[in-house]
Amino acid sequence: MALFFDAEWFDARLAERGLDRAVLAAVAGLSEAALALVFKDQRELSAAEVAAFAEILGVSAAEAATRAGVSTPVPGADPLSRIAALERRVAALEAMLAAALAGKRD
Numbered sequence: 001m002a003l004f005f006d007a008e009w010f011d012a013r014l015a016e017r018g019l020d021r022a023v024l025a026a027v028a029g030l031s032e033a034a035l036a037l038v039f040k041d042q043r044e045l046s047a048a049e050v051a052a053f054a055e056i057l058g059v060s061a062a063e064a065a066t067r068a069g070v071s072t073p074v075p076g077a078d079p080l081s082r083i084a085a086l087e088r089r090v091a092a093l094e095a096m097l098a099a100a101l102a103g104k105r106d
Helices: 007-016 021-028 032-039 047-057 061-068 079-105
Strands: none
Touching: 007 021, 007 047, 007 061, 021 032, 021 047, 047 061
């Protein structure tokens, strides 16, 4: 995952499509001033904004989020399935910890 907003990458994708930042801002529902903050890595994008960026640039939402350097969940990712997966991981870790502690008591 990129740590910072990759302005060069976004500008290159826009140029490939004959678009500019003003169009990107409009599609994402941002003012040009808000988009400028995004490009300066001073404002994080929402999932909806990532989805809008991805659509206009013709890339996946995951690619747009990675290039934006944000921790925004990929649009469309089911939060309930993510929670269930995390709960399974926590349960597995708890079981491993309990087994390790039981081994120390013996």
